[in-house]
Amino acid sequence: MPKGKKAKGKKVAPAPAVVKKQEAKKVVNPLFEKRPKNFGIGQDIQPKRDLTRFVKWPRYIRLQRQRAILYKRLKVPPAINQFTQALDRQTATQLLKLAHKYRPETKQEKKQRLLARAEKKAAGKGDVPTKRPPVLRAGVNTVTTLVENKKAQLVVIAHDVDPIELVVFLPALCRKMGVPYCIIKGKARLGRLVHRKTCTTVAFTQVNSEDKGALAKLVEAVRTNYNDRYDEVSSSWAQNVWGKSGLSLGDWPAPPEQSYWAEDLEWPRRRQHELAWLREPDNDSPRQQPLLSLQIRRHWGGNVLGPKSVARIAKLEKAKAKELATKLG
Numbered sequence: 001m002p003k004g005k006k007a008k009g010k011k012v013a014p015a016p017a018v019v020k021k022q023e024a025k026k027v028v029n030p031l032f033e034k035r036p037k038n039f040g041i042g043q044d045i046q047p048k049r050d051l052t053r054f055v056k057w058p059r060y061i062r063l064q065r066q067r068a069i070l071y072k073r074l075k076v077p078p079a080i081n082q083f084t085q086a087l088d089r090q091t092a093t094q095l096l097k098l099a100h101k102y103r104p105e106t107k108q109e110k111k112q113r114l115l116a117r118a119e120k121k122a123a124g125k126g127d128v129p130t131k132r133p134p135v136l137r138a139g140v141n142t143v144t145t146l147v148e149n150k151k152a153q154l155v156v157i158a159h160d161v162d163p164i165e166l167v168v169f170l171p172a173l174c175r176k177m178g179v180p181y182c183i184i185k186g187k188a189r190l191g192r193l194v195h196r197k198t199c200t201t202v203a204f205t206q207v208n209s210e211d212k213g214a215l216a217k218l219v220e221a222v223r224t225n226y227n228d229r230y231d232e233v234s235s236s237w238a239q240n241v242w243g244k245s246g247l248s249l250g251d252w253p254a255p256p257e258q259s260y261w262a263e264d265l266e267w268p269r270r271r272q273h274e275l276a277w278l279r280e281p282d283n284d285s286p287r288q289q290p291l292l293s294l295q296i297r298r299h300w301g302g303n304v305l306g307p308k309s310v311a312r313i314a315k316l317e318k319a320k321a322k323e324l325a326t327k328l329g
Contacts, residue, residue, distance in 0.1 A: 069243075076238035079168055083159045085233065086185045091221050095156065095184065098214055099193050102207065104135045106195050134206035138194040140166055142202045147179050150201040154180050154219055158187035160202045172199060175230045182222040 001249075048165045087095070105113070121127045137146060146152040147170075161167050174181035184190070190199035207215050226233075238313075241272050306315075 016313050022080040061180070071238070071239040073243075074238075075240050077232045078166055079172075080234055081159075081236065082171060082233045083157075083164065083183055084184065084238070086159045087182045087225070089220075091182075091218070092184050094214070095182070095218055096189065096193070098207075098211060099136060099156070099202065099204075100220065101211065102134060102136050102204070103193055104138075134208065136193060136202045137205055138190070138196075138199050138202045140170075140200050142241070143201045144170070144173065146203050146205060147173055147177050150177055150179065151205055152179050153206075153215065154204040154222065155182070155201060156190065156191070157181060157183050158190050158199065158202045159185050160187055167200050170231070172234075175227055178227075180219045180222045180227055182226050 047301060064139065086092075100194055118165055137143060137152075143152065143155060149157060155170065157167050157170055171183075187198040190202055191197050193199070193202060204215065
């Protein structure tokens with residue numbers, strides 16, 4: 001191409017002008033003035049919003065919420081964790097229906113019974129002592145005595161007793177004495193059976209002949225779910241469940257098992273390498289601080305072997321290797 005001449009290309013035709021639709025102007029009454037609201041500080045009244053997050057809840061509500069979160073976050077030991085495994089709804093309904101038949105009498109009913117008995121005695125009809133009807137026995141001390149004497153046929157424990165130490169020993173005691181026990185949801189439900197606000201535990205001692213079949217079925221189901229599974233339940237710890245904020249910061253490695261510590265001699269050195277980034281200068285930024293804090297809190301300390309221990313373990317490993325080589329020939 002000769003110097004100084006520009007290449008001529010085809011010119012692109014301009015886009016056709018978009019024909020705008022003529023919108024009809026709305027007729028506005030000048031008597032109606034616009035009065036826009038200003039929701040700034042100290043201005044108009046704020047609109048209604050959901051302020052649940054900012055409510056100062058009563059102390060008992062705060063405590064029960066914090067307790068529920070702690071039970072999720074911490075590793076709960078088996079003795080306490082077993083109270084989370086309550087009886088299923090269908091069996092619990094049958095159990096409460098049977099227990100309702102054997103509710104103890106109220107104060108008013110007792111007063112009327114004694115009054116009627118006194119009137120008969122005053123009329124000269126004679127005082128015939130009546131036999132005590134079979135009723136539920138309630139309370140930790142009463143039920144414990146019945147279990148120790150093997151007089152309880154079925155023990156029902158509430159899952160939300162506070163403090164839990166009141167009943168934490170009962171499952172182990174029932175299992176040792178061979179008494180069927182179950183854990184049911186709601187100390188208030190047990191409380192209604194014995195005319196109280198709440199109740200920790202109730203026990204069946206005797207039932208009428210027509211209800212023995214129903215009780216036997218319940219005892220069989222309870223034994224399968226609780227007594228026979230005691231070894232499994234007593235060894236299962238609650239797994240810590242992290243919340244949204246904890247999960248968003250990453251899943252950090254847990255410390256190795258005890259058996260693994262003896263075999264892996266390089267573990268302390270590798271863990272030090274993993275934590276080396278904590279000493280880097282860029283971790284001083286405010287953005288890294290929450291992550292840094294979580295990392296420090298979730299790493300286990302200690303387990304750094306001294307030179308003597310390392311030498312002794314190395315000597316044992318060498319002897320094992322030599323013995324293995326001799327056997328293989």
